[in-house]
Amino acid sequence: IELIELVTTHEGHCETLVRECDVATVDAFAVMGGDGTLREGVSGMASRPEEDHRPIFAFPCGTGNNFARDLRLRTLEDCFAAIDRGVVHAVDAVKVTHPDGVTYSVNCVTWGMARDAAETAEGMRWLGPVRYDVAGFWHIMKGKLNFAKLAASADAAKPAYAKGANEDYMMMFAQNTRCSGRGFAFTPSSKLDDGMFDLVAVRKRGVARTVGLFDAVKAGGAHVEDDAVCYVQATSAALATEDATDLVGIDGEVNVKTPITIECCEGQFRTLV
Secondary structure, rough: OOOOOOOOOOOOHHHHHHHHHOOOOOEEEEEEOOOHHHHHHHHHHOOOOOOOOOEEEEEEEOOHHHHHHHOOOOOOHHHHHHHHHHHHEEEEEEEEEOOEEEEOOOOEEEEEEEEHHHHHHHHHHHHHHHHHHHHHHHHHHHHHOOEEEEEEEOOOOOOOOOOHHHEEEEEEEOOOOOOEEEEEOOOOOOOOOOOOOOEEEEEOOOOHHHHHHHHHOOOOOOHHHHHOOOEEEOOOEEEEOOOOEEEEEOOOOOEEEEEEEEEEEEEEEEOOO
């Protein structure tokens, strides 16, 4: 394997490198990192002409590595085995349109407690992976109000439109992968190549019941059976929050303002499997 090494120096640099790279002699792109770094690479690839598109995959060196986990690429050895196989497969991405433009997601789009806890956990990296549990419990106790209009559609010809009355939600997940955070299966039925994303909307419940829901998530996804949880598969979704300062998180690294629309881009990029 002939390797061309490009080193990132700042946030968003991976996207620029992939977008501007001379691909004449490039067979594939590999990013050293997790879901956030892969998202940058995919965004850079999406901005190139179709004839310039190359397979892109991630060596699982990030915090979550949830996209690689769904492909069973858990170690560097797994990745080199995929390179040896040379099998390329088209997978989906999720396009998020927000007031400042468009951002692609390969992992998850979060709002409410899910986004707030992820931001808190980012400032607690010194705790290691357990920071997700600590941050989640803190925000459960905090009980912040999250009023919004939320809609989803499984009909590509009829995109979702957020209308009606605002309701108080605990959180929302729109995921391309099965897991987010440190391997929590929030959307256990999600697939990378089905032309849809999985959406979870959770209504407010008491502290004890909310803690029970998170325990069910850790146990493999039993939370989807709870009547506080709405779990659907969709091609589009729309979210409009009552509080204009509310933010939506994308792949644990990017925060954008609302309102947003979410759209599944079927077969957006190719990866090694």
